[in-house]
């Protein structure tokens with residue numbers, strides 16, 4: 001926003017008492033003051049071309065959209081040069097807290113609520129500075145438990161943005177099987193897990209998440225997932241999944257995911273779609289054909305994609321056959337991702353000296369081979385009951401572009417605050433798509449990019465009053481400069497804030513302005 005509109009709004013605030021000296025401000029809370037945003041180009045979230053219309057906000061709702069004039073006494077924001085869009089909905093967000101790191105140990109740690117990332121950082125500046133107004137938490141199979149208590153805590157300590165929560169498959173599996181998880185579940189255990197999923201849904205979860213590439217969940221059979229997805233579907237939930245393999249077995253893992261969607265049946269959100277090893281690089285067109293065939297058969301299937309060529313997960317996902325100390329398996333795994341210089345340790349409580357170094361670098365320093373270095377990191381982690389968190393730079397731009405250009409692929413960060421902030425996607429995703437993919441590379445139009453950030457996730461979540469700008473919708477809104485919006489977070493500085501996002505409204509309240517949080521915390525637990 002330029003200086004002018006703030007000045008104009010400020011002047012109106014100063015002038016209002018002069019115009020009506022008798023009126024007491026005490027009436028304000030029962031009849032909230034309206035705000036009109038004028039001169040913006042409006043991307044309404046549907047993908048329709050930009051429109052020059054005014055938008056009036058009253059309370060937590062959009063009251064009017066059109067070519068009307070502001071009324072006397074209203075706050076006016078002059079948004080000349082800016083685009084007004086619905087608030088961005090991040091359907092895959094890791095701002096939950098310590099349970100959310102993808103390790104089996106984290107599931108048994110039973111963290112205190114005060115460890116919740118949104119408890120420690122309720123203003124969530126790395127999120128709202130991107131224009132994110134709602135985060136969906138608990139992806140990849142890892143959620144808190146029990147669901148209801150945690151959501152109550154969030155209602156009592158609201159954050160700057162809205163949140164919704166998934167019930168995690170691995171979380172429920174750990175509840176039922178305990179440490180005896182390295183096997184298929186029995187029918188009785190599966191029945192118990194399905195009951196817990198239903199309990200989570202009744203307590204406010206919006207669906208089931210899974211992360212089948214992660215250790216604890218990797219032992220589960222397809223039937224177990226179908227039963228749990230069916231339990232979520234009975235309560236209107238979705239199934240969001242980090243599939244069993246994003247590397248050489250990507251196609252087989254995709255087939256399983258589609259089968260779960262068809263058998264449950266349930267709508268499917270494919271998390272962070274990617275082709276992450278040399279063996280499948282360049283195969284996006286084929287992958288897309290499999291998904292389109294399923295969609296034609298009636299499978300309700302959408303996907304999300306983060307705008308980076310590197311992933312972030314635990315070190316063990318690199319070796320799919322779980323032979324973490326077998327030199328041959330490890331050598332194959334490192335070759336598959338393009339070499340040990342493609343893997344950087346970003347978080348390793350057992351030995352922080354390794355952080356921010358590639359496995360290739362660490363091996364050179366230690367005077368050993370990269371394979372030996374990998375095994376050393378596994379052993380040091382196992383001894384300390386932890387696992388290194390790594391970044392693997394293993395995706396190709398051609399595949400990312402192909403995915404982004406599909407109408408059923410939305411934008412999601414797979415990042416967040418707290419432990420979700422070790423990859424630049426945690427602070428940069430949405431501005432990066434707008435600045436790099438739209439403005440610089442012309443991969444997609446601005447209205448289409450906005451649709452992927454707003455109405456498409458809202459559709460997947462079944463939310464009718466968010467994700468578009470129309471009369472009566474909730475006033476989650478973002479004003480940004482389409483000529484300058486860009487990310488600044490890097491792998492070395494993953495929490496660097498993005499710029500170009502001017503003003504962010506959550507439920508009608510301004511949470512971000514002038515490059516900083518306003519301190520307002522109007523966030524709600526969604527959908528109710």
Ligand SMILES: [Zn+2]
Pocket residue numbers: 140211242271272
């Ligand atoms: Zn994941």
